[in-house]
Amino acid sequence: MSDAGKMSHQEIRERIATLPRLDIALKNTPLEEARNLSRMLGGPRIFVKRDDLTGVALGGNKLRNLEFRLAHAMKDDPDTVIVGLDLQSNSARQTVGACNKLGLRTILVLEGQKPNNVQGNLLVDYLLGADVHFAANSRAQRAMLDSLAEDVRASGGRPHILNDNPMFDVASAVAYLEVTLEVVEQLDERGLRPGYFYMSSSGKGSAGILLAQKLLGDTFAMHAVCATDEFHLPSRTASIANQTSAALDLGITVSEDEVINTEAFVGNGYGVPSEAGDEAVRLFARTEGIILDPIYTGKAAAGLIADIRAGRFSQEDVVVFVHTGGTPAIFTWNELWL
Ligand SMILES: Cc1ncc(COP(=O)(O)O)c(C=O)c1O
CATH class of the missing domain: 3.40.50.1100 (Rossmann fold)
Incomplete structure (x- = not known):
């Protein structure tokens, strides 16, 4: 070749x-x-x-990506996927949908403030049942990803932070x-x-x-x-x-x-x-x-x-x-x- x-x-x-x-x-x-x-x-x-x-x-487009990324994540047998993304992220919406299909719980840490009028992707995130948190900036977001993972672990769960997934x-x-x-x-x-x-x-x-x-x-x-x-x-x-x-x-x-x-x-x-x-x-x-x-x-x-x-x-x-x-x-x- x-x-x-x-x-x-x-x-x-x-x-x-x-x-x-x-x-x-x-x-x-x-x-x-x-x-x-x-x-x-x-x-x-x-x-x-x-x-x-x-x-x-x-x-x-991210649903095709998630087929490989979540397959990699499943090696750790998680029960909860935690991901930090933008407030109106398409990727966040698709991740929650994909995790629902796989029977996984999703925690979103979105950068920004909760708007008065919840619309677009964020609205769908709520509809899909994500546990939605907001972080003021990317540093705060990272700290929240880690502390929320710790909370999941402390209550006997198995978190996977999708931002750390290399795929x-x-x-x-x-x-x-x-x-x-x-x-x-x-x-x-x-x-x-x-x-x-x-x-x-x-x-x-x-x-x-x-x-x-x-x-x-x-x-x-x-x-x-x-x-x-x-x-x-x-x-x-x-x-x-x-x-x-x-x-x-x-x-x-x-x-x-x-x-x-x-x-x-x-x-x-x-x-x-x-x-x-x-x-x-x-x-x-x-x-x-x-x-x-x-x-x-x-x-x-x-x-x-x-x-x-x-x-x-x-x-x-x-x-x-x-x-x-x-x-x-x-x-x-x-x-x-x-
Ligand atoms: C609708 C849409 N199109 C295109 C992109 C860009 O995709 P990528 O940079 O992964 O090729 C994204 C994601 O960021 C998206 O949400």
Whole structure:
């Protein structure tokens, strides 16, 4: 096998099957052609990979990740999962849903204050029955994770602090390596091949698609759009891809200059909607009935739309937009849509 990419889907799947895994997400999610959107933009053929439909607790990309991360956690036979995340975290919501499915209790330590009007992901966290705590900052959050774990232990329980689980990055990359195989097969059934992938990613999921790109012979390109500017994306993505290559014994190396991930659509910052992102949310909703979110997927779609408007594609190009979920945020930002 060389870097030119020479692994079959079956070989890649066999490598993925060497990792411990639980069955949590609905997989082989639909691939839907967005014909109206394409027509409206005068653009390429656009296919939406519906990973917002992964099932548990309103779906999203982290459910696929949790299949590997929680399988790793289960080695310690925990009865309680404790995790520290952001106040409106999609990951938190999906973690609670996944833990409910596995019969585990979940304690969330969210950074921020409890709002007067509980909405979006936080509302779903409560509905799912999580024990929700709030921490003023990341230091306080860390201290609370440890003290809550101690409390669980003191009352005879077996806590697992998910923030200390080493699988987070690699689990997402493996998951989206597999998603790429699903997409290539779904397009193949229609006699098509992907030319470009677009996805909201800070380097974890996109590392998996980049690995797939190289393993399958570099016939398509991965364009990530990041919702935050807190990372050096080329080094982070290459490092996650290379850790994943090692974990699966893929024998390939990704270098920083192969990474395409733009911060140009962050707008006024992480967690804050942007004009371009909101326009994309409206456009997908009004042409296709597909609900994106203003924090992640709307900004990624804005990146795709900008490239279409810049004349980057031909009408025959096949572009895959991976919908990573996050839809509960439309309720947190309700006034944007009125
Ligand atoms: C809806 C949504 N899309 C994309 C991402 C980014 O995913 P990653 O950086 O794991 O590829 C996240 C998580 O942070 C998310 O919640």
